[in-house]
Amino acid sequence: DGGITQSPKYLFRKEGQNVTLSCEQNLNHDAMYWYRQDPGQGLRLIYYSQIVNDFQKGDIAEGYSVSREKKESFPLTVTSAQKNPTAFYLCASSTIYEQFFGPGTRLTVL
Amino acid sequence: GQQLNQSPQSMFIQEGEDVSMNCTSSSIFNTWLWYKQDPGEGPVLLIALYKAGELTSNGRLTAQFGITRKDSFLNISASIPSDVGIYFCAGPPNYGGSQGNLIFGKGTKLSVKP
Numbered sequence: 001d002g003g004i005t006q007s008p009k010y011l012f013r014k015e016g017q018n019v020t021l022s023c024e025q026n027l028n029h030d031a032m033y034w035y036r037q038d039p040g041q042g043l044r045l046i047y048y049s050q051i052v053n054d055f056q057k058g059d060i061a062e063g064y065s066v067s068r069e070k071k072e073s074f075p076l077t078v079t080s081a082q083k084n085p086t087a088f089y090l091c092a093s094s095t096i097y098e099q100f101f102g103p104g105t106r107l108t109v110l
Numbered sequence: 111g112q113q114l115n116q117s118p119q120s121m122f123i124q125e126g127e128d129v130s131m132n133c134t135s136s137s138i139f140n141t142w143l144w145y146k147q148d149p150g151e152g153p154v155l156l157i158a159l160y161k162a163g164e165l166t167s168n169g170r171l172t173a174q175f176g177i178t179r180k181d182s183f184l185n186i187s188a189s190i191p192s193d194v195g196i197y198f199c200a201g202p203p204n205y206g207g208s209q210g211n212l213i214f215g216k217g218t219k220l221s222v223k224p
Contacts, residue, residue: 004152031210042198042216043153050208090152094210097141097160097202101152 002027004102006091011107013085021076021105023091032074033099035090036060043090049074078107085109112137112203114215122223123193129186131218133199142182143200143212144173153198157184194220 004025013019025032034046045058049068063082068074074093078085086109092099115134123129133142141160145153157168159175159182166173172185186193196217203213 006152031208033211043214045211048208048211050210056208088150092152094212096209098143098155098158099200099210099212100155101145104150104152106150 004091004093004100006089006102006105009103009105011105013107013109015109016080018080019078019085019107021078021089021091021107023074023076023102024072025074025091025093025102026072027093027100028071029093029095029100030071031094032068033092033094034058034064034066034074034076035092037088037090037104046076046089112139112205112213114199114201114213116197116199116215116218118218119216120219120221122221123189124223125190127189129189129193129220130183131185131197132181132183133215134181135201136180138179138204139182139201140179140204141201142173142175144171144182144184145198145200147196147198147217149195156197189220191222194222196220 007022031050033048035043044060046064047066049055055066055068065077089105091102143158144156147153157173162179163177164175170187174183196219198217199215200212
């Protein structure tokens with residue numbers, strides 16, 4: 001089954017700790033994305049990567065970091081510098097025109 | 111930059127009703143995508159439109175690519191309870207952004223009438 005997996009579904013961390021969210025795809029897509037969604041809000045782009053070993057900042061990159069060492073994987077680290085990290089995080093990959101999303105990870109910082 | 115405006119922001123449905131929503135922009139889009147997001151899940155692509163005037167159906171869903179290329183419409187016929195969720199429109203920016211990047215509307219939230 002082709003698709004995008006994100007793990008874990010729910011994540012709890014203490015304030016001040018870095019946390020890494022996993023995103024894996026087996027769709028053979030070159031491009032991958034990370035979005036943040038807050039309650040009642042739309043999707044805001046954090047980072048994206050068009051190709052392995054390259055990535056670009058999106059609209060709200062501050063306090064986040066990414067890596068793209070493999071085509072299939074695009075992990076997102078939420079650092080302690082992110083002032084309000086509690087949110088729903090969505091990973092996506094795309095063809096030329098269409099993005100496909102994973103099931104999301106809900107991060108709660110206590 | 112380019113923006114997509116969705117209307118209405120929210121609406122209540124009663125089972126069996128037809129539902130209409132739209133997405134507009136002040137600039138031209140060459141592709142329109144419609145997604146649905148169930149609570150606590152990732153958005154799922156419903157319909158993709160690539161040509162002005164195109165009308166495409168997916169079961170009870172019908173979407174149209176506006177002839178001016180500045181709008182798109184999504185209709186749901188004979189709604190059922192599982193239609194509740196948030197519907198997003200999206201399209202690729204035409205200002206030379208990276209391939210695959212999309213601009214998203216803020217969504218139309220469908221809820222069941224109390």
